[in-house]
Ligand code: PAD
């Protein structure tokens with residue numbers, strides 16, 4: 001029996017407040033309104049950005065259904081939807097692409113003004129949510145909310161992908177992989193023969209490593225305080241792995257000494273102010289480029305000596321690897337299917353959705369790279 005046009009009762013992981021576990025609840029998911037799409041989720045990755053909401057370092061209205069690295073199948077569409085239809089395999093886009101705003105029209109940039117990242121409303125574009133639980137409206141997260149058996153997204157925040165793609169793998173293209181890979185190949189524009197330093201070897205940092213290798217970097221120095229991450233980093237292309245805890249001087253000095261004054265490209269993929277500074281200083285003073293990928297703690301400032309930039313360094317950052325999501329996500333899925341890059345090494349754990357709290361424990365204790373939750 002078709003569920004189109006009806007309220008769907010299903011399970012979702014609701015976060016009622018910060019610093020609390022996810023609570024698997026029975027929720028109602030309203031049908032999609034005009035220009036919206038309701039998706040049956042099949043798989044979703046656990047990303048540190050979701051945990052930033054739990055810890056309060058990323059601001060979101062509560063209660064909320066988080067999750068933003070998912071893949072699923074369209075269940076029904078609202079009026080006026082033309083780019084996807086029921087039965088299509090899709091990836092929700094936490095960084096949407098309206099195609100009409102100043103940024104969407106800019107050839108190089110990607111943070112569409114319709115995003116819900118900068119001043120989070122916790123709603124869809126029309127200012128309301130489609131989730132209710134125990135009679136209360138539940139907020140959206142980044143317009144995606146993938147920690148639910150069903151979710152509703154705006155049409156500008158969903159990409160149709162290859163019907164043959166394995167959703168329990170390509171869900172990583174919804175955030176971690178694309179963010180890291182694009183930060184190397186598209187944002188930094190890593191060049192053949194160059195030297196790179198990657199700070200933080202989680203799912204996103206290791207995807208930066210894959211991007212640096214694809215771009216032909218000759219030295220990829222992986223930096224992490226958890227040495228258990230080094231084997232995977234080497235497998236994916238790191239040429240050296242260093243642990244800041246093994247040195248009695250700042251890691252930026254170690255990197256400068258290792259690379260004749262500093263690397264060509266450095267990446268901060270942790271989300272800490274001190275490592276953002278270290279990554280900046282570890283790239284070459286005159287010709288280095290440093291990219292911020294990690295999400296910094298809310299409302300915290302970094303004090304930087306302008307001399308660090310005056311000498312010629314470039315300091316930049318990007319959301320979602322600089323990719324225009326609706327255009328590029330289907331292409332990245334096609335590239336994965338053509339074996340242009342791997343996703344499997346990033347997936348260390350697969351758990352049933354109901355074990356979401358175990359998935360977050362694995363992330364917090366540094367035991368996982370990516371945990372994929374399946375519905
Ligand atoms: P993760 O927690 O899996 O990986 C972080 C890694 O950093 C771990 O291996 C840690 O051991 C390591 N680490 C922690 N502290 C230090 C330190 N002081 N020095 C060196 N290494 C350290 O996270 P992730 O890979 O899922 O995400 C990484 C960051 O990227 C995080 O801040 C997340 O919010 C951000 C992110 N940004 C975007 C974007 O669009 N810019 C998208 C997705 C994630």
Ligand code: ZN
Nearest residue numbers: 098101104112
């Ligand atoms: Zn736009």
Ligand code: ZN
Nearest residue numbers: 047049175176
């Ligand atoms: Zn993410």
